[in-house]
Amino acid sequence: xxxxxxxxxxxxxxxxxxxxxxxxxxxxxxxxxxxxxxxxxxxxxxxxxxxxxxxxxxxxxxxxxxxxxxxxxxxxxxxxxxxxxxxxxxxxxxxxxxxxxxxxxxxxx
Numbered sequence: 001x002x003x004x005x006x007x008x009x010x011x012x013x014x015x016x017x018x019x020x021x022x023x024x025x026x027x028x029x030x031x032x033x034x035x036x037x038x039x040x041x042x043x044x045x046x047x048x049x050x051x052x053x054x055x056x057x058x059x060x061x062x063x064x065x066x067x068x069x070x071x072x073x074x075x076x077x078x079x080x081x082x083x084x085x086x087x088x089x090x091x092x093x094x095x096x097x098x099x100x101x102x103x104x105x106x107x108x109x
Contacts, residue, residue, distance in 0.1 A: 013055065019042075031081045033052065
């Protein structure tokens with residue numbers, strides 16, 4: 001049975017939480033922003049940024065129930081959260097660094 005808010009009303013997040021749980025089982029290191037982005041891709045316009053704290057709480061409970069190690073989780077979440085907020089991944093950073101280095105070494109066309 002889906003979880004309900006304190007008022008007993010079913011939310012739009014409750015309706016898709018099983019879908020989120022499947023994603024978390026495949027990738028337990030996801031951060032709430034990634035889950036929100038995923039839900040927005042699958043259900044455009046249905047979820048708001050203001051639901052991020054609710055997603056965070058539900059993910060925290062899910063991780064507690066599934067005994068995800070918190071030390072490893074925090075490190076991975078921090079890395080993913082930074083990339084998620086900026087939209088800037090490590091591979092992009094490495095590519096940019098390589099291009100800049102090549103430019104200053106005179107190897108770019």
